[in-house]
Amino acid sequence: MSNLLAIVLPTFGLIGLGFFAGKLKLLGDRAGDGLSDYVFLIAVPALIFRTLATGADADANPWGYWVAYFGGVAVVWSVGMWLAIRVFKRDRREAAIHGFACGQSNTVLVGVPLILQAYGDAGAVPLFLLLAIHLPIMMSVAALLIESSGAAGRPLEVAWRLAKTIVTHPIILALAAGVAAKSAGVVPTGAARSIVDQLAATASPCALVSMGLALKRYGILSDRVPVLTITALKLILHPFLVWVLAFYVLPVPPVWGGVAVLFAAMPSGINAYLVAARYKTGETTSSAAIAVSTALSVVTVSGWLWVLGIV
Known part of the structure; x- marks a missing residue:
């Protein structure tokens, strides 16, 4: 658990x-909005491009592995959206956010160091095979769900607006x-690679600072249920489903x-x-x-490490 704490x-x-910068009025709401826009429009696209363009080729058939992981994602995402609409009375756009939070794992900040520490070099290939498609798939599905949820009008008009969104979405x-x-x-090299790497490296820290500013604005104790x-769907149901699929199906x-x-046991990204x-x-x-x-992943991830026989 001490190793997990060092990561978390x-x-x-x-x-x-970010939270205390907002509390002390060093940064305001406009700074938080600007940071989140920068990360979404520039830093995360740079990270996705770098991951896909420079990723290693698979030496093994990963389809069963991917199906096990994204099968769990599909279930918790669907359950999260259904509960948001039926139980919590949210619209479909916000329900897509609930589902995304249930299935999107914090990979870069928590997942990568923890998994490599648990499995060493043997875990590197499966880890980076999943990393190569995780963020692009999750972000693309989330964007399309939200865009389609807000679409209204004649079918052809809706289709045209969605197509325009797809081809212009960062x-x-x-x-x-x-x-x-x-x-x-074509792998970026020299100055181009340096620019992409530096932009990608800013994604996580800027996003976390921006989220701290958001917590100050909206509060951490609101919307508790x-x-x-x-949190329960992400930390318990998601890894449980992947465990059943990967080890028994x-x-x-x-x-x-x-x-x-x-990977599935990581907290919401x-x-x-x-x-x-x-x-x-x-x-x-x-x-x-x-x-x-x-915060709760310190306990739940330790439990999954025990289930997997690592600790």
């Missing part, structure tokens, strides 16, 4: 920095550019299955708040869910 505490440090553009660069064997529901090697379970801030819906719930799930 820096996350809270950056969130706390996440979709980054996804397409990364896949194209990888397929063509939806926040605790999202699909032919996934044990180390690969363990990596998938730990910061991208849930970034999407919420971008579309101005669900900011209160998403920011609080990220903070609460990160």
